[in-house]
Amino acid sequence: MDVYESLVDVVGNTPLVRLNRITAGLSAPIYAKLEYVNPGGSVKDRIALSMVRAAEDAGLLRPGGTIVETTSGNTGVGLAMVAAQRGYRCVFTLPEKSSAEKVAVLRAYGAEVVVCPGDVPREHPDHPRATAARIARTTPGAWLADQYNNPANPRAHHGSTGPELWRQTEGRLTHLVAGVGTGGTISGTGGYLKEVSGGRVRVIGADPEASVYSGGPGTAYAVESIGLFRHPETVDDSWPESFHPRVVDPVDRFNDRRTRTTPPPPAPAVRGVGGAGAGTAVAAGLRVAAGLGPDDLVVVVIPDSGRNYLSKVFDDAWLREQIGEERPAGGA
DSSP states (O other), rough: OOOSSSSSGSSOOOOOOOOOOHHHHHSEEEEEEEEEGGSSTTTTHHHHHHHHHHHTHHHHHHHEEEEEEOOOEEEHHHHHHHHHHTTTTEEEETTSSSOOHHEEEEEHOOOOOEEHHHHOOOOOOOSHHHHHHHHHHHTTEEEEOOTTTTTTHHHHHHTHHHHHHHHHHHTTOOEEEEEOOSSSSHHHHHHHHHHHHOOOSEEEEEEESSSSSOOOOOOSSSSSSSSOOOOTOOOOOOOOOTTTTGGGGOOOEHHHHHTSSSSOOSSSSSSSSHHHHHHHHHHHHHHHTOOTTTTOEEEEEOOBBBBTTTTTTOOHHHHHHHHHOOOOOOOO
């Protein structure tokens, strides 16, 4: 029987679905790795479980402790799910641009949510990461997950997402496309695929053009969960240790306005289920596939569901305010 003891036991083993309508005219097939099928609704469930297990094994997180983290929402949801299963308290700091849906889900899981200004230097005491570090220091029994620099982040994908894709494509995968946020997904998954294929698999990062990762100035952009923002007054310009640039071949830059209107790929018979980060990754996947042939196979990681962004990307009033136009019709 497919019976599990808890939600955390069904993290991973997500489906791979071929995209059809938006790939018309392309020779190379594109498949979407639907990470929103994870029980917490995103790819971040994988790293949440990995980081908590590593902290428990190292004695950093003990029974009755508190999990503290900075998150745009998805990692927090994954950690809150694990915390509920294991009996931990959790406190999350979020930048103010995070969607209302993510904040609501975190609070529904019983997490304490601290919304912080996002447009401040990293060293500012009110920055989400500085606030989380302060809460962790001053809370007895607290553990700071620090997904940006936690080796258990990319390790989760090296041990699960990468092997799953290799098995699901029977080793035929030639190109992996994923957004770059903390860098854990693309670094761990891409690292495994390069190793198992002897370097044959190409790994492409999808990034807003304003993001530092792709050579941008680091100015603000609207897409959540990907890219690297850098406030002009920030002193510490280091990249997350979870991101391994050597794994990524090119980083594909996309205009923030255009990727917000890219129709995200739906699951079968369901339209518009991917968020803006998914739209960015799919746009990159389409551009990659345009130069490939039928013997190639492109996989795009869909990190979460559009249900997290109903008040943003899928709200026509929000789109009119942001880019002066409504969301186009269409599907995959």
